[in-house]
Amino acid sequence: MRTCAGCRRKAHRSDLVRMVVDRHAATATVVVDPRAVLPGRGVWLHPQTDCLDRAETRRAIQRGLRVTPSLPIDQVRAWFESHV
Numbered sequence: 416m417r418t419c420a421g422c423r424r425k426a427h428r429s430d431l432v433r434m435v436v437d438r439h440a441a442t443a444t445v446v447v448d449p450r451a452v453l454p455g456r457g458v459w460l461h462p463q464t465d466c467l468d469r470a471e472t473r474r475a476i477q478r479g480l481r482v483t484p485s486l487p488i489d490q491v492r493a494w495f496e497s498h499v
């Protein structure tokens with residue numbers, strides 16, 4: 416079981432999407448890892464925009480990934496907008 420960084424409820428990992436920091440990009444960015452295969456620390460969210468909104472308000476993704484709060488999650492937002 417994993418905890419959703421948005422609503423803090425526990426769920427099976429197959430019901431959540433994983434996010435990781437892509438450190439290969441020129442500047443580190445948070446990306447969605449839909450198949451949960453990328454290395455490194457991950458943060459999990461329900462694939463629902465309200466969970467993303469709640470996580471964003473609390474900077475929970477950045478805190479979970481132990482990166483600076485200013486690290487943008489634009490790519491995560493874009494993924495949610497096109498997949499949910």
Ligand SMILES: [Zn+2]
Nearest residue numbers: 419422461466
């Ligand atoms: Zn949630």
